[in-house]
Amino acid sequence: MARNYLLEETYAKALQAFTIWMKQSGYTEATKKEYLREVNDYLLSLDEMPVQQAGKMNVVSFLVSKQDTAGDKTRNRSLSAIRSFYAALIDFELASRNPALEVKKSKTEKNRNPVYLEEDDLEKALTYVDGRYRDRNITIFLLMGYCGLRVGEVHKINLSHFKKAKGTLEILGKGRKWNEIPLPELLIQYLSIVEEARIKPYSIKEDAFFVSQKGRRLSIRQIQKIASQTFDDFKLDHPHLTDLKLSCHKLRHSFATMLLNNQVDIRVVKELLGHASIETTMIYTHINDEQKRSAMTTIKVPLIAKL
Known part of the structure; x- marks a missing residue:
């Protein structure tokens, strides 16, 4: 209850702007729900500080506080939500800068292939x-x-x-x-x-x-x-x-x-x-592995010494 009161009392206008902005931008219901949850947690971490006064350190501190229970993918999703939040505030002239853009995304595994059916x-x-x-x-x-x-x-x-x-x-x-x-x-x-x-x-x-x-x-x-x-x-x-x-x-x-x-x-x-x-x-x-094997069959290794 205290959490909801703090958000509604301190950040009502910012959250309303973000909700309208996401709807206008065509975000899916699932994304809107997830991004609002992430932004709510971020705003609570600000401890009533005005959002336009928050900087890079505030964003990083929030992300660091989650790293024990969240992986790189989750951290990046949180960062994306905060970036979108500030983009909405700038669009509605409620903020002049986006501190989340100054924070780099975590490097995730680049070689993990998408799951699919043959x-x-x-x-x-x-x-x-x-x-x-x-x-x-x-x-x-x-x-x-x-x-x-x-x-x-x-x-x-x-x-x-x-x-x-x-x-x-x-x-x-x-x-x-x-x-x-x-x-x-x-x-x-x-x-x-x-x-x-x-x-x-x-x-x-x-x-x-x-x-x-x-x-x-x-x-x-x-x-x-x-x-x-x-x-x-x-x-x-x-x-x-x-x-x-x-x-x-x-x-x-x-x-x-x-x-x-x-x-x-x-x-x-x-x-x-x-x-x-x-x-x-x-x-x-x-x-895939079959394509790798097929490629390797084209390589002719020279016989230099007797095996």
């Missing part, structure tokens, strides 16, 4: 999609695994976004940026089936493409449960994948890897994934 395993996993609304669930799985959509993007799809005659799907991605994705013919057919069988929503204003049995837009959590159940069932029959941490986002990784393995130009992959920077796309240009 194309054959991805196809097998599809056969485990089940449930009362199987066609709908398969289509959702296909959009993430074969179009690379984020779970939040699938959640936001409206009927008006599916351009059947044109064969494309309009996607509202991060930063409220629109991206038009050309669809494979089979996926157009699946989307058409789902559109035809779509449950009539309770609200006449509801334009969601994927609707739950209660007549509401299918939530992000429901979509994640569909993927989670599918992966659990799939792993039972494929024990060699038991330790692989699969999720909706790993389907996106699988899509990106599939494109690059098929020699698709990385600039095209960037556009299809809706990345702002090609550096983000570069994480998918990993090389």
Whole structure:
């Protein structure tokens, strides 16, 4: 209670500005919730100091206080939240500088490859999609695994976004940026089936493409449960994948890897994934063990001495 009172009493205007700014910038609900939590903890560490007076030392002190219980990835997320917070304050003229920009991010492991499914395993996993609304669930799985959509993007799809005659799907991605994705013919057919069988929503204003049995837009959590159940069932029959941490986002990784393995130009992959920077796309240009072995077979070692 004391914590909430301190925040509301001292930093109410700053937090309100940050909330509005994130919404305007198109942040997902999950990101908004996480960033607000991080910023709340940061503000408590300021002990009622005005945010515009805080400097680099305050930011670093807060991050150091968390390092015993948080790794580099978590520290960087906290720093990103604070940077965004000050960016919002500057935008609304509540601060003149961003001290978090003066703090460097921690170096994380550069050689850790994204988790993904090989194309054959991805196809097998599809056969485990089940449930009362199987066609709908398969289509959702296909959009993430074969179009690379984020779970939040699938959640936001409206009927008006599916351009059947044109064969494309309009996607509202991060930063409220629109991206038009050309669809494979089979996926157009699946989307058409789902559109035809779509449950009539309770609200006449509801334009969601994927609707739950209660007549509401299918939530992000429901979509994640569909993927989670599918992966659990799939792993039972494929024990060699038991330790692989699969999720909706790993389907996106699988899509990106599939494109690059098929020699698709990385600039095209960037556009299809809706990345702002090609550096983000570069994480998918990993090389697997088989490719390494294949490369080494081209090397001819000379026989100098008798073995």
